[in-house]
Amino acid sequence: MRILVVGAGATGGYFGGRLAAAGRDVTFLVRPQRAAQLREAGLVIRSPHGDLTLREIQAVTQDALASAGPFDLVLLSCKAYDLDDAIESFAAAVGPSTAILPLLNGMRHLDVLQARFGTQAVLGGVCLIASTLNAAREIVHLNDAHAITFGELGGGVSPRAQAIADAFSHAGFNVKASERILQEMWEKWVFLASLAGSTCLLRAPVGVILSTPDGEAIVERLFAECRATAAENGYAVRDAFVERSRSMLFAAGSPLTASMLRDVQNGSRTEADHVLGDLIRRGGEAQSSDALSVLRVAYSHLKAYEAQRGAAN
Template sequence: MRVLVVGAGAIGGYFGGRLLQAGRDITFLVRPRRAAELASTGLVIKSPNGDVTLPNPPVVQADTLKEKFDVVLLSCKAFDLDDAIKSFAPAVGPNTSIIPLLNGMLHLNALDEKFAYERVLGGLCAIAATLNEAREVVQLQPMQSLTFGERDGKMTDRVRAITEIFAGGKFGSVASENILQEMWEKWVFLASLAASTSLMRSSVGNILAAPGGRDFLLGILDECSAIAKAGGYAPRAPFLERATGMLTTEGSQLTASMFRDIKAGAKVEADHVIGDLIVRGDAAKIPVPKLRTAYTHLKAYEKERG
């Protein structure tokens, strides 16, 4: 089974690298700069789960991509989705499965429109990783998982086949029969964390230590959960218990990658992660004052950034 990993940054580089390390048939679709880096130093992963250097990983660039692949693993940011779709479109054949690892749900509409519903699975990952100054993939914490599945909940032959391929990566891959529920729950937590830490420009622990901090964090979680419920995916009790625990741990240094992007002056997924929730909340007539404040803050940041 041939797998095309779109990008070799922190997410694509880590999961694709682990699969390549396991001997799977992996090709990275990259831009010229990244192709030159990989040719020079290889794909380097620094991780609590084991370091590895993979010399000369197979790469292809958009202007030379012609072959079809069995699986496309899509790990770009939402603001790069349109360009990514154009770049990997030639690799999609009648039997190709696309597994997007983007946050939120809005990307499914774009992928369905371009490639058709039946080619697009649901997917999500849990990992804290970044590219350092040496352009190495650095995993910040041992936590790692990649979950995927048919959006209608069926356990199909293609899901079983992909499961066998991904198992070799030893990164906690899971074939889910309830992938949309899991995607919604990740979105609820991510949006709560991103909205809070980005707006307050600080960690969960520091927000909790501030007057009204706990109420704000839990209020954001309540708003996001209400939107998910209105969409037919009410967060389950075990998830809410975990999410509440993570958002109320005193002294926690937890922040969202969106906040770290703001600190670095980088682009953020304001519309995809926060804005789309507000749109859905408005449609369901759910008041979301805290989300609105966070969204205004993010859009002001985007305006200032230019």
């Protein structure tokens, strides 16, 4: 299976690097500057599960991609606001039988990818990892979790999904082919929106929020609103998910924050439109009533940040 990993950043570089180290046929689609860095220093991963340095990796830039021919699988893990540019960069690699596996937050990217490449080409997927690039452009894995869950948008485990699962197995991270990937994606979205909305709104980690007079009530209300939107769209979250989420969202003293808060603290662009804004748009009566939801307040807070950031730049 020929695998094209779009980018060699914190997420794509981690999973692509693990696959390459396990002997899979992996090519990284990168910009010229990143290609030069990879030639000089290799692809470096610092992880609790073992460090890795790949000195000889296959990398290609957009201008040379057409000559590489179509790939069997495109693994896509860009930021949601970079989706349009990413599509243009890898479009030449998509043939009639290419599967596209996006690991983006939210749902809007599925509509965009299907409109461009057709419904059959696109899989659903979620990843669980906390990672970043350090000053030396090394991939730093920040926690123990490193997993990809994916599947057919229509449900079930198809032969191609099983083939991808086989290619990903025994590659140094956890993988699961899901029979209900849209359910898994909605549940991750509910958790992420709850965590990002609360930690960005109050500019603090979970433990600090819970120590404030109304912090627990704010998180509770936000979590309920996000669950209601999932149910409105036909994906009521499961009891086991609620239990797992509550153990993290309501953990006293927890240092947990969303990566979106780190983006705010770093003065970076955020995925507010895709994680919070799109959830509001899909929220039905719960988000269109006269009563101002906590989710809408959190979204407006982030849009005010982005407006100020845009003015400063």
